[in-house]
Amino acid sequence: MSAPVSFLGELLSGDRPRSRVLAVLLVAVLIALAAAPFLFPGTRSLNVAAKVAVFIVLVASYDLLLGYTGIVSFAHTMFFGIGGYGVGIAMGKLGAGWGSLALGVAIALVAATVLAFAIGLLSLRVRAIFFTMITLAVASFFQILASQLSWFTGGEDGLNFKLPPMLLPSTRLFEAPLFGVDVTGRILSYYLVFLCALGLFLVLLRVVNSPFGRVLLAIRENEFRAEALGYRTVVYRSVANCVAALGATCAGVLYALWLRYTGPDTTLSFNIMIDILLMVVIGGMGTLYGAVLGATLFVVAQNYLQDLMKLASDGLAGVPLLPALLHPDRWLLWLGILFILCVYYFPNGIVGRLRKTRT
């Protein structure tokens, strides 16, 4: 094998796409995200690109739980929120410096690990299903807490905060525009988000392809046998829970940095939890590339499908019931149906489908 190819293999931790179509799609997503400010100039499309990058990390870290460990958590948005609030509160109270950013991130990471460990300790000992219900309860409690402690978290309104001057939209890095686009602090922060997301994704890829990841798969396939082979399943599941929580926290940090805002609706809401579930399952459980495709497809659909549905709904104005079913606000209905069908017929989502058709 030639040097660059093996380097690529190393970078992907030996987990190649194993399907030509999938590889093309992944490269397309990577290029689109890497060159987004130049390919799709404009505030809306840059927002979509940043959201895709953040959600790829968020969904990939969730897949570590759902797809690799086989446990369902409803607290993933809670950790997402901890990251966002960690940054928001630190930057809001201590000023817009890199130091306060680092402090906020550090506190958020520690808090997320402790909380994830405590939840795992309390519930993973008994049954995986206990874990699901307890995470739901804890997450909803956290959501109420965030909206009630308004002196600290900004309540329902959330927190707006300032970024270090370098990342502000008014900052120009170069005198002349680059490829016809002014390189502002906004574009710099996009690249900060993008590169961090890329790095985190590669780290997660490394985790799931490590011996640790293999043990998780073994536990998912047959808990009893894994335990009999001498692996402490509780410990492995708890650690996986902590790693996933850390991933979500980092994603939360990135999202808050991009939005320069954090609040219950952007991080903690149960709707986001449902979005994550849909992305993982539609993209493909048990493969991190599924997270890439799922998140990309979903976020793009979220932003552009509604326009399409509005057209269809207006076009069918005279017909009974159909316009209501195709109303732009009902897009979740169709994704919900797609989700159920995916669970039955394509348990490995788009990626599983693509890998199967490979000859």
Add this chain to the structure above:
Amino acid sequence: MSADTTVIAKQRIDWVPVALVLGVIVIALPFIPSLPTWVTLTVAGLAMGMMIFIMASGLTLVFGLMDVMNFAHGAFISVGAYGAVTVLLAMKPAMQSASMLENLSAMLPAMLAAIVLAGALGWFFERVVIRPVYGDHLKQILVTMGGLIVCEQLIHVVWGAESIAVPRPANFSGALTFGDVAVERYRIFAVLLGLAVFLAMWLVLNRTRVGLLVRAGVENPEMVEALGYRIRRLFVGVFVAGSGLAGLGGVIWAMYQEAVNAQMGMQVMVLIFIVIIIGGLGSVGGCFAGALLVGLLANYTGYVLPKLALGSNILLMVLILLWRPRGLYPVGKA
């Protein structure tokens, strides 16, 4: 009677959780300044507990019998509530009438509509959505979550996205006063209804042949099947009944909140999960005790320490799980 039958020991009832519920009521007394307030809070807590019990009992029984965790249970609650509200709004004159009989002539059809609608939805769900994923918790959770999303969206399509105000019948609103003590009438109604449901469930489970089979099925479904009973039919029956109860609970809860929206099912689901975890998954008695505990504690702490009220349920759950990791009344299957 032969000597053998007497050998079967009578099932001993674990009184500790019962004592716990009574203990909470008694312990709260010194913390609350006046006796009338304490009575009001206790009734409010019991009413809330009973309502949660009606909604949660079906879910816990379904889990105990079929090992199915149905997240779409919340959808049955919402759909039942919406169905009933449609009936209630159509019968507005009877609702506002001063006569109890006319009030009931609107309430009963509404409750019936809720039970039938939620039961029918449950039957459809069991057949179409859940049957292919028996025995696979992960897929059950995913599929029923998907079902919940679709149901919520369909409610939006059928009934619109705004929440609907729910009227209470004339005879069920306002409060009764006994000396210094004021108790809302609706809460008394909720307590009575909850007790009736619990009693009916207890009688069916403990005094009928079907109940015997259900209890046997919870302990060991293979054995029941091996003895020649069609456990599948039992499954479907329990599932439909549980869904119907969810619908009934939905109406009662909607009238208590005086509003319905599509998210209400999911919102109560959090409380319901806490309750059935506290009670022990699959245990109806535990569900009852857990619901009462949650209802009472929520009301007491809401009065004494409003800041803590939100966390009281979680705190209660954590404490109970530390004491009995599988809930108040652990059920046979692990």
